[in-house]
Amino acid sequence: MNYLSERARELSPYVAGIQPREEGWIKLNTNENPYPPSPEVAEAIKNFDAAKLRLYPDGDCHELREAVAENLGTGAENVFAGNGSDEVLGLAFQAFFSDKKNVLMPDISYGFYPVWSAMYGVEAKTVPLSGDYTIDAGGYKGANGVIIANPNAPTGVAIGLDEIEEIVKNNPNGVVVIDEAYIDFAGGEKTESAVALSDKYDNLLVTRTFSKSYSLAGLRVGFAVGSKELIDGLQRVKNAFNSYPLGMLEQTAAKAAVRDADYWDETRRRIIGTRGRTTAKLRALGYNVLDSQANFLFMEAPDAKGLYEYLYENKILVRYWDKPGISGFLRVTVGTEAEMEAFLQCIEKQTKPR
């Protein structure tokens, strides 16, 4: 017999990119950072006293939240820390969207949003992207909740702070969640973080992760920034699910990473540089590539599925979705210069263009 709850039975879980266990792949499919984390992280782990692990960690992550707050120029009471930004977002859905109607999200965005909606009884409505794959700020009004990724995934396209502010103002009765997993790779004044608005609007929640710009996908730490009211709401729901989601090693390593701002800045700039050069070369080869503000490229191809398979045969992993609106594109993570060279050469080597 089927023991699953009705809700669990009806779910279609999120499918993450492949993590091949054998060597030899060029892995451009899960937006990982090609560079190692700060040497301070390795140092913090080496110096960690394992005997301390017998005790429970600080369930409120005080020191980590203080380090993040100091880095962002806000207060620790405005920061929530969780087990990756996926957990933070999953808790935000439970705290602010659960069982609500008319929660708005882009029709093309992070694939986990509809999964959390199904999981927590959220009646989500999708707002189409505009023709150039940009989020249409004007389409978000009077909702009971809004969630937007900025820069958006899998397009990499970002909107400006003025448009974010317009969305926050137009939805005063709901929480507006801005998922900034990739914001550290955004450049130019059109792509400032919405954290700058968080002390002005008590319905704005900004989520971030250590997985991308801090090269710590294997650690599992994310955080949210917002009004004390929203942070308390997240704490409340967290303490009704799992009191200690972040272990001592996570808190220690993430603290070390956030304090090494120079390394973080150097790494993200290197990736931004590689992104620009790769985009230019792909365009020179005749491909349409969206203007990316993230650590990945969204490129259009005459035969995207065929190109995905061709790259796969050559042990280069990228991401392809057979979904309306995006089935003509590939999402390609920005790796090292050498990895992107290999990727470009593989594309040039094609006998039939895809």
Add this chain to the structure above:
Amino acid sequence: MNYLSERARELSPYVAGIQPREEGWIKLNTNENPYPPSPEVAEAIKNFDAAKLRLYPDGDCHELREAVAENLGTGAENVFAGNGSDEVLGLAFQAFFSDKKNVLMPDISYGFYPVWSAMYGVEAKTVPLSGDYTIDAGGYKGANGVIIANPNAPTGVAIGLDEIEEIVKNNPNGVVVIDEAYIDFAGGEKTESAVALSDKYDNLLVTRTFSKSYSLAGLRVGFAVGSKELIDGLQRVKNAFNSYPLGMLEQTAAKAAVRDADYWDETRRRIIGTRGRTTAKLRALGYNVLDSQANFLFMEAPDAKGLYEYLYENKILVRYWDKPGISGFLRVTVGTEAEMEAFLQCIEKQTKPR
């Protein structure tokens, strides 16, 4: 305005024991292990290559699940690993109990069960303990789900495998979850793990933790053992909430711990020995102490609240709940021999008996 979802608003979150940040406390309030984890854990962390953290971890925790399965003589497909047994239990509530009526649990048990029930719309019914604070196996029949802690918390009292099997047989239409956080401290044939039954009943799920007998509360790893059907159900719900709850360091350290069976056995035996000696001395002082099969004691006191406060003034932390049925008791974690000596001397030093 209140942005919280109705469900989040109505919650009363679980309140964990205090984690004092300053030194000098004798901490007998959160059932932590007084001994450090296996030296193999320290070694595994020291030798961990931090550069790997740039990549996502194995979301399915293959190697850890194989190590646990090997240790328990079952298959990896029968093991689910999660972010502490709290997360495993929280996911089990969502997978098997969510929005169901008539889910049975003891009236005196782990305080998180009613919290998860409220969080996931479970209509829980409580079954009274029998007069001697034992779980009344006969009280669990024809339910849509059952959750029991064995040994039970905060009493420390265990029931036998025969009674567990009776409960599993009498509830064929629901999942029976046996929370075995403390089973490794149980002794004697009356307290064998229900894992022994898991290949016989596809509706039985047994949960475990690395926090207690493996001295790894600060790591956050727990697991569940059950039929492939139930494990797949947990994976399904996990992948609809957070794809990567266990980081690389957790998986590596937990694997090292489970493989050092000798250290685990030596540590738990030492605690069982201290538990026996402390129980005898408390009884000699005239206190009623329940027969504990866990790493804590549940002791009755004429003035339990007064005794809690007296111990607190002497920098000894224990747990007291002002709740019907248990407000006459204190829960005291079994620490080192020296810690329990200090605890006993403090009690003997009382000018007025509490």
